[in-house]
Amino acid sequence: MSDTITFQEEIIRSGAVRKLLAIARIVIGLFFLWPFLDKLLGLGFATPVGKGWFAGAAPAQGFISRIENPLGAVLKPIFGNPFGDFLFMFGLLGIGVAMIFGAGLRIAAWGGTILVALMWLSELPFAQTAMVNGQLVRGATNPFLDDHWLEALILLLCAYGLAGDIWGVGKMWARITNGNKWLR
Structure with missing residues (x-):
């Protein structure tokens, strides 16, 4: 091991925890990559079929x-x-790819944290109840916390836990970037 480059084994001793962080990294990466693909192609999930960015839709505008x-x-x-729209799509793609491959995690984690924080702030105040198709639907179960907080924490834990070192290109990327913490 290099004197200037820190690897995950040096800060996280448990092999099980390292593997769990790698799984969390890949899952959160897929969590961000999927909406990118759905909004790009209009796969029929959150974005109606044929209404993706390629078809001229504006992915962030809804x-x-x-x-x-x-x-x-x-x-x-x-x-x-x-x-x-470009910034939103670039962010989803960049965060997803960085997390899946395990390189550039710190930039992706902070970018993702800013993205989910803005989304969280834009949804305040959380609705406690709402009418949906004539039915009363219960909204937020907590007036302040929701899944955006979990997403941000997972992103940051993966970045600072060097989760790209296992089942990713993190170690190779660390050598290429000479251990630069922000590029890592």
């Missing part, structure tokens, strides 16, 4: 247009345009 809190006045002018 979410942006539904923001009804004061943050919407800030986010809509910045992201409610083709630049916002």
Whole structure:
């Protein structure tokens, strides 16, 4: 092991924990890559069939247009345009690919944390109940915490736990970047 490059085994002794972090890294990577593919191609999940970015749809605009809190006045002018769509799609792709392959985890983790934090802020205040198709549906179960917090924590744990070193290209990437913590 190099004097300037830290590898995962040096900071996390348990092999089981290292493998769990690698699994979490791959799962969170797929979690971000899937919406990219769905919004790009219109696969019929969150994006209707044939209504993807390739078909001329604006992938971020559905979410942006539904923001009804004061943050919407800030986010809509910045992201409610083709630049916002590109930034959103680039972010989903970059975070997903970085996490799946295990390189550039710190940049991807902080980028993903900013993305999910903005999404969390744009959904405040959380609805406790809402009418959906004439039925009363229970909304948020916690007035402050939701899955966005978990996504951010998993991203950051994977980055700072050097999760790319197992079942990824993290060790090779560390050597290429000479152990640069932000590129790692």
